[in-house]
Amino acid sequence: MGDDYVLDAWCLLALLQAEEPAASRVKQLLEAAGNQRTRLSMSMVNLGEVYYRVGRVKGRDKAEKTLESIRRLPLTFLSATDERVLSAAEFKMDHAISYADAFAAATAKERKAILVTGDPELMRLEADVQIEKLHRHRH
Numbered sequence: 001m002g003d004d005y006v007l008d009a010w011c012l013l014a015l016l017q018a019e020e021p022a023a024s025r026v027k028q029l030l031e032a033a034g035n036q037r038t039r040l041s042m043s044m045v046n047l048g049e050v051y052y053r054v055g056r057v058k059g060r061d062k063a064e065k066t067l068e069s070i071r072r073l074p075l076t077f078l079s080a081t082d083e084r085v086l087s088a089a090e091f092k093m094d095h096a097i098s099y100a101d102a103f104a105a106a107t108a109k110e111r112k113a114i115l116v117t118g119d120p121e122l123m124r125l126e127a128d129v130q131i132e133k134l135h136r137h138r139h
Contacts, residue, residue: 002038004113005029008104009049011116011134012042012070016054019136022118026134029116033074041076041111043084045103078107091128097121105129 055063
């Protein structure tokens with residue numbers, strides 16, 4: 001099996017909105033995970049972020065359907081354990097990032113995984129976590 005990757009909410013939102021080239025890279029990672037060539041995970045906190053962001057824009061029903069679709073992806077969803085909460089709190093304490101982003105960073109650090117993101121706040125954490133930077137072109 002290949003590398004471990006952690007996806008943040010930014011990745012799934014780019015995929016859902018077909019924002020290229022980020023969406024293609026996320027699809028590629030999901031395909032590799034589906035073929036067991038790599039491992040993909042995501043914090044439940046970041047899944048919650050995707051859920052509320054879709055719900056705000058498209059309504060609760062669409063958010064529920066999106067959540068059902070995401071749960072079928074070859075992604076391991078990791079709960080907010082005591083250790084992850086405190087690790088995320090340390091990231092939040094030391095960096096100007098959202099608390100949800102802190103969970104993505106903490107999850108990647110714990111798993112010694114590559115954090116895949118296009119979020120400028122998270123891209124600045126390269127000294128603490130290995131980052132794969134994604135980009136999207138706005139329409």
